[in-house]
Amino acid sequence: MTRKERYQQVLSYFQQNMPVAETELMYDNPYQLLVSVILSAQCTDKRVNLTTPAIFNQYPTPQLLAQASFEELFPLIKSISYPNNKTKHLIGMANMLVNTFNGQVPMTVDELVQLPGVGRKTANVITSVIDAQPNMAVDTHVFRVAARLGLTIKATTPLAAEKQLIQYIPKELVHIAHHWLILHGRYTCLARNPKCDSCALQTMCAYFQKQQKKQPKA
DNA sequence: ATCCCGAGGG
């Protein structure tokens, strides 16, 4: 099976079988999405959505968030993972928005990654969601699942994986494919004990084929 | 125990 065929089979399967009904981050503008995505690391969207209304209410603009003190913002962040880092990141991010980007959220990956707390994954989410750019945000799920399925070959970094995925996935499907890979990773292709026995992608999965060779009966 | 749509620093 060629790599292109593998992509076609996997994408086709997802398109026909993957329900897309997950809780999503709540936001009304690019600034709010940026805050939400920064907060979402190692944390469910549901929990992020519990904290953001208070944050957006108290700091409706980058200008106001930039002036926040650590002490007053921290309590609003405290109930999610890495509150220390995220509090610092949000204030630093807002300051750079004001001082470097004229108070506007930049819409290129290269600009976004300059912001504190914004890495390539977050930058790809922002540009794909807000500006419909065909950018693939490679998080832990996408990285693992793509490698197992054989969608990426010898990709040792998220950036390498991103380049390969972008090369083979039709632009109009990049965004939804991102969600498909995440959902497959969350519910079936688990990091530790993947549920290969109940996985419909066995026949086209490089990881499963490899396991079969090692343990023919398992 | 294991998992939640990571980023920054050494």
Next chain:
DNA sequence: CCCTCTGGAT
């Protein structure tokens, strides 16, 4: 490349 950050849900 590794490590740290580090709360809540299941």
